[in-house]
Amino acid sequence: xxxxxxxxxxxxxxxxxxxxxxxxxxxxxxxxxxxxxxxxxxxxxxxxxxxxxxxxxxxxxxxxxxxxxxxxxxxxxxxxxxxxxxxxxxxxxxxxxxxxxxxxxxxxxxxxxxxxxxxxxxxxxxxxxxxxxxxxxxxxxxxxxxxxxxxxxxxxxxxxxxxxxxxxxxxxxxxxxxxxxxxxxxxxx
Numbered sequence: 001x002x003x004x005x006x007x008x009x010x011x012x013x014x015x016x017x018x019x020x021x022x023x024x025x026x027x028x029x030x031x032x033x034x035x036x037x038x039x040x041x042x043x044x045x046x047x048x049x050x051x052x053x054x055x056x057x058x059x060x061x062x063x064x065x066x067x068x069x070x071x072x073x074x075x076x077x078x079x080x081x082x083x084x085x086x087x088x089x090x091x092x093x094x095x096x097x098x099x100x101x102x103x104x105x106x107x108x109x110x111x112x113x114x115x116x117x118x119x120x121x122x123x124x125x126x127x128x129x130x131x132x133x134x135x136x137x138x139x140x141x142x143x144x145x146x147x148x149x150x151x152x153x154x155x156x157x158x159x160x161x162x163x164x165x166x167x168x169x170x171x172x173x174x175x176x177x178x179x180x181x182x183x184x185x186x187x188x189x
Contacts, residue, residue, distance in 0.1 A: 111138025
């Protein structure tokens, strides 16, 4: 696949799936983030389960979206989310002990992929600012979580809640921006 085709819309009718997924992912992440943020004493077991389930669902959505847009980055992020989600859900005891490292690494990897994706989007004239912002936030929160794992569950819950809320808000903003970007020129809708 040439670099020119990395983010090429195959069929404009199918592109609504990509845009809608940003809205759904944003709403899910916003709800999850507010819940985590307002309940800092949620046990690490419950937190790993909730995050694992959310990552599996979001990863499935990004993987499905990658089928309507020629972008390996959506597929890559989706598969990473699914794999991390399965690890979190299937090894609850081990996950509770290592959650800060797992979450920090996940934030770093997804943030780096978002940065690369924003670069490719910008090179092809597509909206890229939201992807860049998500990438930078992921990297910052990843380093913060890895730097301060001993502060315990409250710090993890607070940082993850904040990151998830911001991620959700930016996904929703990206939906509206992507929707206006795909709107035919001169359209009144």
